[in-house]
Amino acid sequence: MALTFCHSGLKTSPSPRFEAVKSALVIDDDPIVSNVLVQNLQEAGWSVHEANCGEDGLRLAREKEPDVIICDLLMPRMNGYQFCREIRNDEKFSPQPRIVVISCSNYATDREGSLAAGADDFLTKPIKSTELIHILSQESGTTFFRKPTPDLPGITLADTRVFSQMVGSNTRVRFWGVRGSIPTPGPSTMKYGGNTTCVEVRADGQLIVLDAGTGIRQLGRELMNEFQSQPIFCHVLISHTHWDHIQGFPFFMPAYDPKNHITVMGYEGARQGLQATLSSQMESPYFPVSMQQMPSNLNIEETSDTEFHIGPIEITAFFANHPGVCVGYRLDTRQGSIVFLPDNEPHSRLRMAPNQENAQSLEVLEYARKEDEKLIEFIQDADVVIMDAQYDADEYKSYIGWGHGCVDDVVALAVIANVKKLYLFHHDPDHDDAMIDRMEEWANELVANHGGTTVVEAAREGVSCVIEPAH
Ligand SMILES: [Zn+2]
Protein backbone atom coordinates (compact mmCIF):
# COMPACT_ATOMS: atom_id res chain seq x y z
CA MET A 1 0.00 0.00 0.00
CA ALA A 2 1.43 3.37 -0.98
CA LEU A 3 1.39 6.14 1.61
CA THR A 4 2.37 9.62 0.59
CA PHE A 5 3.12 12.56 2.80
CA CYS A 6 2.91 16.21 1.84
CA HIS A 7 5.68 18.56 2.83
CA SER A 8 3.65 19.90 5.67
CA GLY A 9 3.69 16.45 7.23
CA LEU A 10 -0.04 16.06 6.94
CA LYS A 11 -1.17 12.72 5.62
CA THR A 12 -2.96 12.80 2.29
CA SER A 13 -5.44 10.12 1.41
CA PRO A 14 -3.79 6.78 0.69
CA SER A 15 -4.05 5.32 -2.78
CA PRO A 16 -6.92 2.87 -3.09
CA ARG A 17 -6.13 -0.68 -2.08
CA PHE A 18 -6.56 -3.29 -4.80
CA GLU A 19 -5.56 -6.70 -3.67
CA ALA A 20 -6.27 -9.79 -5.72
CA VAL A 21 -8.01 -12.57 -3.87
CA LYS A 22 -5.49 -15.27 -3.09
CA SER A 23 -6.30 -18.86 -3.78
CA ALA A 24 -5.64 -21.96 -1.74
CA LEU A 25 -5.97 -25.68 -2.39
CA VAL A 26 -6.73 -27.96 0.54
CA ILE A 27 -5.95 -31.67 0.08
CA ASP A 28 -6.96 -34.03 2.85
CA ASP A 29 -8.79 -37.35 2.88
CA ASP A 30 -10.41 -36.47 6.23
CA PRO A 31 -13.51 -34.33 5.48
CA ILE A 32 -13.64 -32.96 9.04
CA VAL A 33 -10.14 -31.52 8.81
CA SER A 34 -10.75 -30.36 5.30
CA ASN A 35 -14.04 -28.55 6.14
CA VAL A 36 -12.49 -26.67 9.05
CA LEU A 37 -9.57 -25.52 6.94
CA VAL A 38 -11.75 -24.44 4.05
CA GLN A 39 -14.03 -22.49 6.35
CA ASN A 40 -11.16 -20.74 8.12
CA LEU A 41 -9.50 -19.78 4.88
CA GLN A 42 -12.71 -18.51 3.34
CA GLU A 43 -13.41 -16.40 6.41
CA ALA A 44 -9.95 -14.91 6.02
CA GLY A 45 -10.79 -13.92 2.44
CA TRP A 46 -9.21 -16.76 0.49
CA SER A 47 -10.68 -18.46 -2.51
CA VAL A 48 -10.44 -22.18 -1.74
CA HIS A 49 -10.40 -25.40 -3.78
CA GLU A 50 -10.66 -28.83 -2.24
CA ALA A 51 -9.45 -32.35 -3.03
CA ASN A 52 -9.64 -35.53 -1.01
CA CYS A 53 -6.62 -37.39 -2.37
CA GLY A 54 -3.17 -36.56 -3.67
CA GLU A 55 -3.96 -37.48 -7.27
CA ASP A 56 -7.03 -35.23 -7.46
CA GLY A 57 -5.07 -32.56 -5.64
CA LEU A 58 -2.33 -32.67 -8.24
CA ARG A 59 -4.83 -32.39 -11.07
CA LEU A 60 -6.57 -29.43 -9.38
CA ALA A 61 -3.26 -27.76 -8.62
CA ARG A 62 -2.31 -27.90 -12.31
CA GLU A 63 -5.70 -26.58 -13.34
CA LYS A 64 -6.15 -23.79 -10.78
CA GLU A 65 -2.53 -22.87 -10.02
CA PRO A 66 -3.27 -21.84 -6.41
CA ASP A 67 -0.99 -19.55 -4.44
CA VAL A 68 -0.92 -21.93 -1.49
CA ILE A 69 -1.44 -25.67 -1.12
CA ILE A 70 -2.23 -27.27 2.20
CA CYS A 71 -1.61 -30.96 1.87
CA ASP A 72 -2.04 -33.87 4.24
CA LEU A 73 1.05 -36.09 4.67
CA LEU A 74 -0.56 -39.52 4.77
CA MET A 75 -3.16 -40.05 2.09
CA PRO A 76 -4.05 -43.04 -0.08
CA ARG A 77 -2.48 -43.37 -3.55
CA MET A 78 -0.21 -40.34 -3.30
CA ASN A 79 1.30 -39.17 -0.04
CA GLY A 80 2.41 -35.66 0.88
CA TYR A 81 6.07 -36.31 0.02
CA GLN A 82 5.20 -37.55 -3.45
CA PHE A 83 2.83 -34.64 -3.95
CA CYS A 84 5.49 -32.08 -2.99
CA ARG A 85 8.02 -33.66 -5.33
CA GLU A 86 5.54 -33.68 -8.23
CA ILE A 87 4.83 -29.98 -7.78
CA ARG A 88 8.45 -28.98 -7.32
CA ASN A 89 9.51 -30.90 -10.42
CA ASP A 90 6.76 -29.36 -12.58
CA GLU A 91 7.98 -26.32 -14.49
CA LYS A 92 4.42 -25.27 -15.20
CA PHE A 93 4.33 -23.75 -11.74
CA SER A 94 6.05 -20.41 -12.05
CA PRO A 95 6.10 -19.01 -9.48
CA GLN A 96 5.88 -22.14 -7.42
CA PRO A 97 3.01 -22.32 -4.90
CA ARG A 98 3.67 -22.30 -1.22
CA ILE A 99 3.11 -25.81 0.23
CA VAL A 100 2.14 -26.44 3.82
CA VAL A 101 2.21 -30.13 4.79
CA ILE A 102 -0.07 -31.11 7.66
CA SER A 103 0.18 -34.32 9.66
CA CYS A 104 -1.42 -36.08 12.62
CA SER A 105 1.92 -36.61 14.30
CA ASN A 106 4.85 -34.44 15.09
CA TYR A 107 7.76 -36.74 14.25
CA ALA A 108 10.89 -34.77 13.47
CA THR A 109 11.71 -37.16 10.68
CA ASP A 110 8.33 -36.46 9.02
CA ARG A 111 8.93 -32.71 9.26
CA GLU A 112 12.40 -33.02 7.81
CA GLY A 113 11.21 -35.41 5.13
CA SER A 114 8.46 -32.99 4.10
CA LEU A 115 10.83 -30.05 3.91
CA ALA A 116 13.31 -32.17 1.96
CA ALA A 117 10.54 -33.13 -0.47
CA GLY A 118 9.81 -29.45 -1.11
CA ALA A 119 7.31 -28.30 1.53
CA ASP A 120 7.71 -24.77 2.89
CA ASP A 121 6.01 -25.41 6.20
CA PHE A 122 4.92 -28.31 8.37
CA LEU A 123 2.03 -28.14 10.83
CA THR A 124 0.65 -30.72 13.23
CA LYS A 125 -3.10 -31.38 13.40
CA PRO A 126 -5.38 -30.14 14.82
CA ILE A 127 -4.50 -27.03 12.88
CA LYS A 128 -5.07 -23.78 14.73
CA SER A 129 -6.64 -21.39 12.26
CA THR A 130 -4.77 -18.43 13.74
CA GLU A 131 -1.47 -20.25 13.25
CA LEU A 132 -2.30 -21.20 9.69
CA ILE A 133 -3.46 -17.69 8.74
CA HIS A 134 -0.37 -16.24 10.38
CA ILE A 135 1.90 -18.51 8.36
CA LEU A 136 0.08 -17.78 5.13
CA SER A 137 0.32 -14.04 5.72
CA GLN A 138 4.10 -14.21 5.95
CA GLU A 139 6.13 -13.19 2.94
CA SER A 140 7.96 -16.43 2.37
CA GLY A 141 7.78 -19.97 3.51
CA THR A 142 10.17 -22.35 5.21
CA THR A 143 9.09 -21.72 8.73
CA PHE A 144 10.26 -25.10 9.94
CA PHE A 145 9.00 -25.49 13.46
CA ARG A 146 11.71 -26.97 15.60
CA LYS A 147 11.40 -27.77 19.22
CA PRO A 148 13.42 -25.06 20.89
CA THR A 149 16.80 -26.57 21.67
CA PRO A 150 17.89 -26.03 25.24
CA ASP A 151 21.06 -24.05 25.71
CA LEU A 152 23.85 -26.54 25.69
CA PRO A 153 26.03 -26.37 28.73
CA GLY A 154 29.60 -25.41 27.91
CA ILE A 155 32.42 -27.76 28.82
CA THR A 156 34.07 -26.75 32.04
CA LEU A 157 37.45 -27.95 33.15
CA ALA A 158 35.81 -29.19 36.32
CA ASP A 159 33.46 -31.41 34.27
CA THR A 160 36.30 -33.07 32.40
CA ARG A 161 38.38 -33.46 35.58
CA VAL A 162 35.57 -35.12 37.49
CA PHE A 163 34.88 -37.39 34.53
CA SER A 164 38.54 -38.40 34.23
CA GLN A 165 38.67 -39.16 37.93
CA MET A 166 35.56 -41.29 37.65
CA VAL A 167 37.03 -43.18 34.67
CA GLY A 168 40.28 -43.74 36.58
CA SER A 169 43.82 -44.23 35.43
CA ASN A 170 43.95 -48.05 35.33
CA THR A 171 43.90 -49.65 31.90
CA ARG A 172 40.88 -51.89 31.46
CA VAL A 173 39.22 -53.58 28.52
CA ARG A 174 35.63 -54.77 28.50
CA PHE A 175 33.84 -56.69 25.77
CA TRP A 176 30.30 -55.62 24.83
CA GLY A 177 30.04 -57.31 21.45
CA VAL A 178 32.35 -59.99 20.04
CA ARG A 179 30.42 -61.34 17.07
CA GLY A 180 31.14 -60.68 13.39
CA SER A 181 28.76 -60.02 10.53
CA ILE A 182 25.35 -60.15 12.23
CA PRO A 183 23.93 -60.38 15.78
CA THR A 184 23.26 -63.98 16.82
CA PRO A 185 21.21 -64.08 20.02
CA GLY A 186 19.90 -67.45 21.12
CA PRO A 187 20.52 -70.45 23.34
CA SER A 188 23.56 -71.66 21.38
CA THR A 189 25.46 -68.38 21.84
CA MET A 190 24.66 -67.68 25.50
CA LYS A 191 28.24 -68.10 26.71
CA TYR A 192 30.09 -65.85 24.26
CA GLY A 193 27.18 -63.58 23.35
CA GLY A 194 25.51 -62.57 20.12
CA ASN A 195 26.15 -58.82 19.88
CA THR A 196 28.34 -57.43 17.13
CA THR A 197 31.62 -55.63 17.69
CA CYS A 198 32.06 -53.21 20.55
CA VAL A 199 34.90 -53.00 23.06
CA GLU A 200 35.29 -50.45 25.84
CA VAL A 201 38.70 -49.25 26.97
CA ARG A 202 39.32 -47.09 30.03
CA ALA A 203 42.81 -45.79 30.61
CA ASP A 204 44.54 -42.63 31.81
CA GLY A 205 41.23 -40.93 32.58
CA GLN A 206 39.95 -41.53 29.04
CA LEU A 207 36.95 -43.51 27.83
CA ILE A 208 37.45 -45.02 24.37
CA VAL A 209 34.89 -47.17 22.60
CA LEU A 210 36.19 -49.42 19.83
CA ASP A 211 33.53 -49.88 17.15
CA ALA A 212 29.79 -49.36 17.46
CA GLY A 213 28.22 -52.74 16.72
CA THR A 214 25.09 -53.78 18.61
CA GLY A 215 27.11 -54.24 21.83
CA ILE A 216 27.32 -50.45 22.17
CA ARG A 217 23.65 -50.33 23.15
CA GLN A 218 24.16 -52.01 26.52
CA LEU A 219 27.40 -50.08 27.07
CA GLY A 220 25.46 -46.84 26.56
CA ARG A 221 22.84 -47.84 29.11
CA GLU A 222 25.46 -48.68 31.71
CA LEU A 223 27.37 -45.45 31.09
CA MET A 224 24.19 -43.42 31.63
CA ASN A 225 23.59 -45.32 34.86
CA GLU A 226 27.10 -44.90 36.10
CA PHE A 227 27.64 -41.22 35.27
CA GLN A 228 24.10 -39.93 35.96
CA SER A 229 24.24 -36.11 35.91
CA GLN A 230 27.98 -36.01 35.16
CA PRO A 231 28.66 -35.24 31.47
CA ILE A 232 30.29 -38.12 29.59
CA PHE A 233 33.28 -37.45 27.34
CA CYS A 234 34.08 -40.32 25.05
CA HIS A 235 35.82 -41.18 21.80
CA VAL A 236 34.39 -43.86 19.53
CA LEU A 237 37.04 -45.24 17.18
CA ILE A 238 35.55 -46.94 14.14
CA SER A 239 37.62 -49.66 12.43
CA HIS A 240 35.49 -49.51 9.29
CA THR A 241 31.90 -48.93 8.38
CA HIS A 242 30.74 -52.46 7.61
CA TRP A 243 27.38 -52.71 9.26
CA ASP A 244 28.38 -55.04 12.09
CA HIS A 245 30.72 -52.28 13.31
CA ILE A 246 28.34 -49.31 13.24
CA GLN A 247 24.80 -50.67 13.49
CA GLY A 248 24.49 -50.10 17.25
CA PHE A 249 25.30 -46.38 17.13
CA PRO A 250 21.69 -45.23 16.64
CA PHE A 251 20.94 -46.94 19.98
CA PHE A 252 23.83 -45.40 21.95
CA MET A 253 21.93 -43.56 24.70
CA PRO A 254 24.67 -41.05 25.66
CA ALA A 255 24.32 -39.60 22.15
CA TYR A 256 20.77 -38.52 23.06
CA ASP A 257 21.76 -36.46 26.08
CA PRO A 258 22.79 -32.84 25.41
CA LYS A 259 25.29 -32.80 28.26
CA ASN A 260 27.49 -35.49 26.71
CA HIS A 261 30.41 -34.99 24.34
CA ILE A 262 31.03 -37.77 21.84
CA THR A 263 33.74 -37.77 19.20
CA VAL A 264 33.49 -40.46 16.55
CA MET A 265 36.71 -41.04 14.63
CA GLY A 266 37.45 -43.17 11.61
CA TYR A 267 38.75 -43.24 8.06
CA GLU A 268 37.11 -42.33 4.81
CA GLY A 269 35.22 -45.12 3.13
CA ALA A 270 35.61 -45.86 -0.56
CA ARG A 271 32.47 -44.15 -1.78
CA GLN A 272 31.55 -41.47 0.71
CA GLY A 273 32.90 -39.87 3.83
CA LEU A 274 32.58 -41.19 7.37
CA GLN A 275 29.88 -38.69 8.32
CA ALA A 276 27.74 -39.54 5.29
CA THR A 277 28.12 -43.28 5.85
CA LEU A 278 27.25 -43.09 9.54
CA SER A 279 24.28 -40.83 9.02
CA SER A 280 22.91 -42.77 6.05
CA GLN A 281 21.98 -45.75 8.27
CA MET A 282 19.82 -43.28 10.25
CA GLU A 283 18.00 -41.84 7.25
CA SER A 284 14.23 -41.87 7.25
CA PRO A 285 13.49 -45.16 5.46
CA TYR A 286 15.68 -47.04 7.96
CA PHE A 287 15.42 -45.17 11.27
CA PRO A 288 13.07 -42.63 12.92
CA VAL A 289 15.74 -40.20 14.18
CA SER A 290 18.42 -38.67 12.00
CA MET A 291 22.00 -38.38 13.23
CA GLN A 292 21.70 -34.59 13.05
CA GLN A 293 18.89 -34.80 15.59
CA MET A 294 20.96 -36.61 18.20
CA PRO A 295 21.08 -33.93 20.88
CA SER A 296 24.52 -34.63 22.35
CA ASN A 297 27.62 -32.72 21.31
CA LEU A 298 28.41 -35.18 18.56
CA ASN A 299 31.51 -34.62 16.55
CA ILE A 300 32.44 -36.85 13.59
CA GLU A 301 36.14 -36.63 12.78
CA GLU A 302 37.37 -38.24 9.64
CA THR A 303 41.05 -38.68 10.11
CA SER A 304 43.85 -39.36 7.68
CA ASP A 305 46.69 -39.48 10.23
CA THR A 306 47.71 -42.91 11.40
CA GLU A 307 49.14 -41.56 14.64
CA PHE A 308 47.31 -39.33 17.08
CA HIS A 309 46.60 -38.89 20.77
CA ILE A 310 43.52 -39.13 22.94
CA GLY A 311 44.63 -37.48 26.16
CA PRO A 312 47.93 -39.10 27.03
CA ILE A 313 47.09 -42.30 25.10
CA GLU A 314 49.04 -42.79 21.88
CA ILE A 315 46.90 -44.21 19.11
CA THR A 316 48.35 -45.87 16.01
CA ALA A 317 46.18 -47.06 13.15
CA PHE A 318 47.11 -49.92 10.84
CA PHE A 319 45.44 -50.64 7.50
CA ALA A 320 44.02 -54.14 7.66
CA ASN A 321 43.70 -56.70 4.87
CA HIS A 322 39.94 -56.50 4.55
CA PRO A 323 37.56 -55.25 1.82
CA GLY A 324 37.28 -51.45 1.77
CA VAL A 325 39.08 -49.09 4.10
CA CYS A 326 39.53 -50.89 7.41
CA VAL A 327 41.99 -50.19 10.20
CA GLY A 328 43.11 -51.70 13.45
CA TYR A 329 44.06 -49.50 16.41
CA ARG A 330 46.91 -49.80 18.85
CA LEU A 331 46.42 -47.91 22.11
CA ASP A 332 49.60 -47.33 24.10
CA THR A 333 48.53 -46.29 27.57
CA ARG A 334 50.69 -45.53 30.61
CA GLN A 335 50.00 -49.00 31.96
CA GLY A 336 50.20 -51.08 28.84
CA SER A 337 49.16 -51.56 25.25
CA ILE A 338 46.02 -52.84 23.59
CA VAL A 339 45.58 -53.74 19.93
CA PHE A 340 42.17 -53.98 18.34
CA LEU A 341 42.14 -55.58 14.89
CA PRO A 342 38.60 -56.84 14.49
CA ASP A 343 38.59 -57.64 10.77
CA ASN A 344 41.79 -58.80 9.12
CA GLU A 345 43.12 -61.64 6.99
CA PRO A 346 46.82 -62.38 7.41
CA HIS A 347 48.65 -62.51 4.09
CA SER A 348 50.89 -65.58 4.06
CA ARG A 349 48.36 -68.37 3.99
CA LEU A 350 46.12 -66.36 1.68
CA ARG A 351 48.95 -66.07 -0.83
CA MET A 352 49.97 -69.70 -0.43
CA ALA A 353 46.50 -70.96 -1.18
CA PRO A 354 46.48 -73.08 -4.35
CA ASN A 355 43.57 -71.22 -5.94
CA GLN A 356 45.29 -67.84 -5.80
CA GLU A 357 46.71 -66.41 -8.98
CA ASN A 358 50.53 -66.52 -9.03
CA ALA A 359 50.34 -68.53 -5.83
CA GLN A 360 53.63 -69.70 -4.48
CA SER A 361 55.73 -67.57 -6.79
CA LEU A 362 58.66 -66.44 -4.72
CA GLU A 363 57.86 -62.82 -5.35
CA VAL A 364 54.30 -63.18 -4.09
CA LEU A 365 55.31 -65.11 -1.02
CA GLU A 366 57.98 -62.57 -0.20
CA TYR A 367 55.42 -59.78 -0.47
CA ALA A 368 53.04 -61.67 1.84
CA ARG A 369 55.81 -62.29 4.36
CA LYS A 370 56.68 -58.60 4.44
CA GLU A 371 53.04 -57.60 4.91
CA ASP A 372 52.70 -60.01 7.83
CA GLU A 373 55.92 -58.63 9.29
CA LYS A 374 54.30 -55.21 9.37
CA LEU A 375 51.43 -56.72 11.32
CA ILE A 376 53.84 -58.43 13.72
CA GLU A 377 55.53 -55.09 14.30
CA PHE A 378 52.16 -53.46 14.93
CA ILE A 379 51.19 -55.96 17.65
CA GLN A 380 54.74 -56.48 18.99
CA ASP A 381 54.90 -56.95 22.80
CA ALA A 382 51.31 -55.79 23.27
CA ASP A 383 49.65 -56.67 26.56
CA VAL A 384 46.31 -57.38 24.95
CA VAL A 385 45.58 -58.14 21.30
CA ILE A 386 41.98 -58.50 20.13
CA MET A 387 42.14 -60.05 16.70
CA ASP A 388 39.89 -61.45 14.00
CA ALA A 389 40.01 -65.27 14.21
CA GLN A 390 36.71 -66.02 12.55
CA TYR A 391 37.58 -69.42 11.05
CA ASP A 392 39.39 -72.61 11.95
CA ALA A 393 41.93 -73.95 9.45
CA ASP A 394 39.42 -76.23 7.73
CA GLU A 395 36.73 -73.58 7.29
CA TYR A 396 39.29 -71.06 6.15
CA LYS A 397 39.88 -73.08 2.97
CA SER A 398 36.34 -72.14 1.90
CA TYR A 399 36.71 -68.47 2.82
CA ILE A 400 40.09 -67.54 1.43
CA GLY A 401 40.13 -63.89 0.40
CA TRP A 402 37.04 -62.92 2.40
CA GLY A 403 39.10 -60.67 4.66
CA HIS A 404 38.94 -62.70 7.89
CA GLY A 405 41.54 -64.58 9.87
CA CYS A 406 42.16 -68.23 10.61
CA VAL A 407 42.91 -69.09 14.23
CA ASP A 408 46.15 -70.95 13.38
CA ASP A 409 47.65 -67.89 11.67
CA VAL A 410 46.48 -65.43 14.28
CA VAL A 411 48.03 -67.51 17.08
CA ALA A 412 51.30 -67.88 15.17
CA LEU A 413 51.53 -64.11 14.62
CA ALA A 414 50.74 -63.39 18.28
CA VAL A 415 53.40 -65.83 19.51
CA ILE A 416 56.06 -64.42 17.16
CA ALA A 417 55.15 -60.89 18.30
CA ASN A 418 55.44 -61.86 21.98
CA VAL A 419 51.85 -60.86 22.73
CA LYS A 420 50.91 -61.44 26.37
CA LYS A 421 47.21 -62.04 25.91
CA LEU A 422 45.37 -62.79 22.69
CA TYR A 423 41.59 -62.61 22.41
CA LEU A 424 40.09 -64.50 19.49
CA PHE A 425 37.52 -62.10 18.12
CA HIS A 426 34.82 -61.51 15.46
CA HIS A 427 33.26 -64.91 16.06
CA ASP A 428 31.52 -66.40 13.07
CA PRO A 429 27.72 -66.11 13.26
CA ASP A 430 27.54 -69.86 12.57
CA HIS A 431 29.79 -70.74 15.50
CA ASP A 432 27.97 -71.86 18.62
CA ASP A 433 29.51 -71.81 22.11
CA ALA A 434 30.85 -75.36 21.79
CA MET A 435 32.69 -74.51 18.56
CA ILE A 436 34.26 -71.40 20.09
CA ASP A 437 35.31 -73.46 23.13
CA ARG A 438 37.08 -75.91 20.79
CA MET A 439 38.80 -73.08 18.92
CA GLU A 440 40.06 -71.60 22.20
CA GLU A 441 41.39 -74.98 23.30
CA TRP A 442 43.08 -75.55 19.96
CA ALA A 443 44.63 -72.08 20.08
CA ASN A 444 46.25 -72.80 23.44
CA GLU A 445 47.60 -76.13 22.12
CA LEU A 446 49.10 -74.24 19.21
CA VAL A 447 50.80 -71.79 21.56
CA ALA A 448 52.35 -74.72 23.43
CA ASN A 449 53.47 -76.28 20.14
CA HIS A 450 55.12 -73.00 19.15
CA GLY A 451 56.80 -72.85 22.56
CA GLY A 452 55.10 -69.50 23.22
CA THR A 453 53.81 -67.89 26.38
CA THR A 454 50.81 -66.05 24.93
CA VAL A 455 47.60 -66.71 26.84
CA VAL A 456 44.67 -67.15 24.45
CA GLU A 457 41.03 -66.64 25.26
CA ALA A 458 37.99 -66.42 23.03
CA ALA A 459 36.50 -62.94 23.60
CA ARG A 460 33.26 -63.12 25.53
CA GLU A 461 30.58 -60.48 26.09
CA GLY A 462 30.73 -58.97 29.57
CA VAL A 463 34.31 -60.08 30.30
CA SER A 464 36.76 -57.45 31.54
CA CYS A 465 40.51 -57.53 31.57
CA VAL A 466 42.68 -55.23 33.67
CA ILE A 467 46.25 -54.55 32.65
CA GLU A 468 48.40 -54.59 35.75
CA PRO A 469 50.98 -51.82 35.83
CA ALA A 470 54.49 -53.06 35.07
CA HIS A 471 56.87 -52.74 38.02
ZN1 LIG B 1 33.13 -57.29 10.73
Ligand SMILES: [Zn+2]
Ligand atom coordinates in the same frame (compact mmCIF):
# COMPACT_ATOMS: atom_id res chain seq x y z
ZN1 LIG C 1 34.18 -55.89 7.75
